[in-house]
Amino acid sequence: MKPGHGTLERMVPTVSVRPVAEPLAPQASGDPSSPVKVRASGLSFYYGATRALTAISLDIHANRVTAFIGPSGCGKSTFLRTLNRMNDIVPGARVEGRVEIDGADIYAPRTDVVALRRRVGMVFQKSNPFPKSIFENVAYGLRLNGLARSRHDLEGQVEASLRSAALWNEVKDRLHDSALALSGGQQQRLCIARALAIRPEVLLMDEPASALDPIATQHIEELVYELKRDYTIVIVTHNMQQAARVSDVTAFFWLGRLVETGPTAAMFTNPREKLTEDYVTGRFG
Amino acid sequence: MERQVPHFQEALELLKARLLEMGGLAEDRVRTAVRALVEADMATLDSVLVGDEAINRLHIEIDDRCVKLLALHQPVAVDLRAIVSAVKINTDLERVGDLAINIAEAAARYVQHPPVKELIDIPRMAVLAQDMLRDALDAFVRRDETLARRVLDQDDELDQLKTQVFQSLLEHMTRERETIEPALDLVLISRHLERIGDHATNIAEDVIFMISARDVRHHHDERT
Numbered sequence: 001m002k003p004g005h006g007t008l009e010r011m012v013p014t015v016s017v018r019p020v021a022e023p024l025a026p027q028a029s030g031d032p033s034s035p036v037k038v039r040a041s042g043l044s045f046y047y048g049a050t051r052a053l054t055a056i057s058l059d060i061h062a063n064r065v066t067a068f069i070g071p072s073g074c075g076k077s078t079f080l081r082t083l084n085r086m087n088d089i090v091p092g093a094r095v096e097g098r099v100e101i102d103g104a105d106i107y108a109p110r111t112d113v114v115a116l117r118r119r120v121g122m123v124f125q126k127s128n129p130f131p132k133s134i135f136e137n138v139a140y141g142l143r144l145n146g147l148a149r150s151r152h153d154l155e156g157q158v159e160a161s162l163r164s165a166a167l168w169n170e171v172k173d174r175l176h177d178s179a180l181a182l183s184g185g186q187q188q189r190l191c192i193a194r195a196l197a198i199r200p201e202v203l204l205m206d207e208p209a210s211a212l213d214p215i216a217t218q219h220i221e222e223l224v225y226e227l228k229r230d231y232t233i234v235i236v237t238h239n240m241q242q243a244a245r246v247s248d249v250t251a252f253f254w255l256g257r258l259v260e261t262g263p264t265a266a267m268f269t270n271p272r273e274k275l276t277e278d279y280v281t282g283r284f285g
Numbered sequence: 286m287e288r289q290v291p292h293f294q295e296a297l298e299l300l301k302a303r304l305l306e307m308g309g310l311a312e313d314r315v316r317t318a319v320r321a322l323v324e325a326d327m328a329t330l331d332s333v334l335v336g337d338e339a340i341n342r343l344h345i346e347i348d349d350r351c352v353k354l355l356a357l358h359q360p361v362a363v364d365l366r367a368i369v370s371a372v373k374i375n376t377d378l379e380r381v382g383d384l385a386i387n388i389a390e391a392a393a394r395y396v397q398h399p400p401v402k403e404l405i406d407i408p409r410m411a412v413l414a415q416d417m418l419r420d421a422l423d424a425f426v427r428r429d430e431t432l433a434r435r436v437l438d439q440d441d442e443l444d445q446l447k448t449q450v451f452q453s454l455l456e457h458m459t460r461e462r463e464t465i466e467p468a469l470d471l472v473l474i475s476r477h478l479e480r481i482g483d484h485a486t487n488i489a490e491d492v493i494f495m496i497s498a499r500d501v502r503h504h505h506d507e508r509t
Contacts, residue, residue, distance in 0.1 A: 222291055222292065225292050244356065245293070245358055264357065265356065265357060269352055
């Protein structure tokens with residue numbers, strides 16, 4: 001990291017750590033059993049003059065949970081947002097390198113960004129249900145995208161989405177109550193149901209449980225574990241234990257670089273990089 | 286898709302199933318070795334001598350499962366004690382597998398000689414040691430402290446039988462010098478069976494630790 005990078009400079013840990021060689025070799029997740037769904041190649045990202053991500057190369061495999069970990073400001077959320085071009089709306093944002101989904105570059109000029117975000121759904125840290133009924137929260141996207149053929153079909157799809165989000169049993173008798181009356185954990189699962197309703201292929205989750213209590217967190221974690229059967233899931237978490245519990249593959253970011261990625265069990269028992277070991281053992285961060 | 290059992294609990298159940306499988310294999314090898322001794326069945330003894338690959342594989346697999354569960358789930362309370370116990374039980378079971386080989390080795394030498402005596406107490410010891418092993422593992426799976434404590438009590442009975450075997454063989458050896466070599470192999474076999482009982486006892490102590498967090502080894506806490 002060169003001097004003068006503003007906020008990123010302050011993230012340097014107080015303990016001495018080995019500098020990361022530049023550029024880092026492309027990283028394999030070590031999971032050849034599942035096809036690559038998302039591939040980032042030499043991806044750098046700038047907020048104006050500030051480089052927030054440096055030459056990230058990472059394969060994300062289908063039907064796996066990939067967790068991004070790293071200290072605050074390491075770039076993990078920024079990288080997540082490059083995967084459905086959520087960063088496009090940031091003034092002065094600039095991307096170098098490629099992100100491919102099923103082999104197609106999502107930053108190609110003719111990309112339909114709205115269609116992209118349908119394929120790559122997102123769940124945020126703070127649950128953000130619409131101020132409507134539980135039913136309408138899920139039905140809204142289905143109607144907007146013309147995905148329901150009839151009222152009966154719409155109801156069936158809303159139920160299926162709520163079931164997928166492990167929420168149906170708790171709300172089936174009050175579908176027309178306000179979503180805002182639900183608990184925080186239920187609201188977050190509703191947001192997941194809403195995201196699932198429009199049948200995305202990839203689900204990006206940005207610290208989806210960080211505002212929840214331990215029981216609600218466990219619900220979300222179990223849900224993530226289940227959803228990978230049908231979706232490719234990428235989860236950003238500042239909670240290392242959560243990454244350990246729910247993910248198949250873990251990627252460790254530091255100062256805008258991808259330091260190491262690999263099967264989660266290996267990352268938490270025998271990481272290759274000293275920097276990863278120092279982070280997962282709590283020696284810095 | 287709504288599920289009740291967290292996937293950690295499923296992984297823990299799988300770990301227990303693998304330990305049970307390993308216990309079953311170890312017990313079976315002890316039974317086979319002792320039966321082959323009684324029947325002077327050299328072919329079966331040979332099969333015991335070469336057949337511990339499955340146990341060794343499980344030994345490594347179970348340790349690996351334990352390390353991953355500890356690293357990925359940071360278990361606490363009874364779950365933590367269950368995994369720590371599983372690591373120790375795994376070692377005990379692997380040793381039982383090795384002792385089955387030691388029994389088969391001694392038996393293979395013994396059957397080359399005329400029988401020293403009719404084998405009565407050694408098969409009894411084998412049955413008792415297997416029962417202790419099975420009870421200790423059942424206690425682990427069912428979290429049954431009463432059953433675990435019964436295993437501890439049975440160990441004295443096994444020790445007594447071993448002393449009885451030893452004294453009886455000593456008489457034979459004193460009377461007839463040519464029985465010394467085969468009789469020593471029987472002494473060794475009884476010693477191996479007694480050690481299997483000790484491993485079952487270790488497992489039972491680990492089970493009590495898992496259930497109640499009390500360490501009854503070396504009379505550290507009261508046994509009752």
